[in-house]
Amino acid sequence: MEKTQLAALAATLAPDAQVVQGKQFVEITLLPTELYTVAEKLKNHSDTALDMLVSITGMDYGSELGTVYHLRSTVHNHMIVLKTRVSDRENPEIDSLCGLWPAAEFHEREAFDLLGIRFRNHPDLRRLFLDSTWGYPLRKDYKDDINILAK
C-alpha cells in the first residue's frame, strides 16, 4: 500500500488523532487516553496489520514527557509511528500495550526506569537497569555530578 493510502486509512481508524505523512513513516500523534484503542485497531485491521512492535522510545520534550512507538506490519512490510505526550511530569501515566504486544513489557520497563513514565496495567513495572535510589537519567533536568561530558 502507498504511504498516502496508509495515512488515509490511519486517519479513519484514529479520527481524533493527528495523522502526518512523515519523511519515512506515517506518524500518528494521539492522546494517551485513546492510545490503547487506536493501537488495538491498527493491530487488528487487515490492511494495517501491525503485528510487530519494533521499539518504544521514552521522550522528554521539556515541559512534557512522551512515548514513541515504532510498529511494523510483517504482512505488508510497512511501519507506522505512534506518538503520545503527557504534561504531568510528577506522575506521568500512559496505558501499557503489553496486552497487544508482549514485547512491550521490557521496552516499557526501560522507559519507566530511565524516564519515570508509569504504564497503567503493566504486569511487572519495576526498575530495570538502575536501583530505586537513582533519579530518571534520561530526563533533561536530571543532574549528573560525575558526568565529565556535560557542559
Next chain:
Amino acid sequence: MEEAVKAPVPEQEEYVINMGPQHPSTHGVLRLVVSLRGETVRNVEPHIGYIHRGIEKMCESITYPQIIHLTDRMDYLSAHINNEAVCLAVENALGIEVSDRVKVVRTILSELTRIQSHQLFWATFGMDLGGLTCFFYGLRDREMILDIFEETCGGRMIVSYNCPGGLMNDIHPNFQKRTKEFISYFRKTLPEYDRLLTGNVIFQERLKNIGVVNREQAIAWGLTGPVGRASGFSCDVRKHNPYSAYDRVTFKEILYDEGDSFHRYKVRMDEMWESMNIIEQLIDNIPAGSYAEKMKPVIKLPEGEYYQSVETARGELGVYIVSDGNKNPYRVKFRSPNFVHLAPLNLMSQGSKIADLVAINGSLDLIIPDIDR
C-alpha cells in the same frame, strides 16, 4: 564425627538459585534468578544493568561522529555494523549519497563481521555444552578475520571504521588478497565445524525441541535475526529494506520452521555460507572512487526524526535519532536486538531442565553490553 544432617527439600517446594552475574555460560554480567522444582525450571527472572553505561544519555552531549565510537561498545561483535547504522542514519538525514566503493567495502566488512561473530558463537556454544575443542577451532579461524580488520581498520574488535560520509581511510592494499585467502581457507574449514559439532548425537539431543518459539510468538515478541528466522519469521533487513550494497548481491535468507535451539544454531551455520557468497560476489570488483565524501567539519542534522535499521549478527538494530538542529542529537534510541531477545527467555525455558537453560541462553547468543547499553 557427627552424622551429616540431610537438608530436606520437598519435591513440591520451589527452590531458588542465582545464576550469575559472574557465570561462564551467561557470557557476561547477566544475572538470572531461577526458580526450580526439582530440576525443572519454573520461572526465570533476568536482572540486568550491571554494565549499564547510559550510552543513550551520553549521546545527547556528544557529536554525531563521536557517537559512532560508542556504538562499537554495545554489541562489540557486530561493531562494524553498529557503526554503519548510525552513519546511514546521518547520511540519509543530510541527503548524502556515498560512493559505490564505500557501499561495497561496507558490505564486505559487515559480512566479515557476521562471520566472525558466528564463529565466536559456535566456539562458545560448543563450550557451553561441554565441547571444549570448538572453542579453539572457532577462535583460531576468527583470528584471520581480526587480522584483516587490524590491517584495514586499525582495530580488531572495536573498529570504528565507518564515519558519516564514508570510511575513515581507504582499504589496505592487502585487503582483497587476504579476504580471498580467508574465504578459500574457510570454505574448507567450515565443513569441519559440522563434523565436529553439528552431527554429534549428544549435541543434537541436548538442543532439539528445547526452547521452542513458534512463528506467531516470534513476531509478537519482536524476535529478529537468527532467533526469529529459526522460527520461520522472515525478518532479514538486508532482504526487506536493503541498504549499502545488499540490493546488488544475490543471497538466500535462511529460514527454518522448527524454532528450537538446534535450528537457531543451524541458521547461524548456514548464514556463514551465505556471507561468504556475498563477499565473493563483491570482492573482485570493488569500484574505484573516493572512500569518503566531503563533510562539513561540524555535522548538524536538520530538525526532525530519523530511523534506520540494519541487520547485525544478532538481529535488527534500529537507530532512532531525534534532532533539534544542533550538533548534538536531542535524543538517540538504540533498539538493540539482544534486549528484545532477553525478554522471552522465561517463556522459552519454563518447563525445561536447568541444564537446558544454559543451552537456550547460548542459542540466543546474547551480548550483555548490548542489552544494558
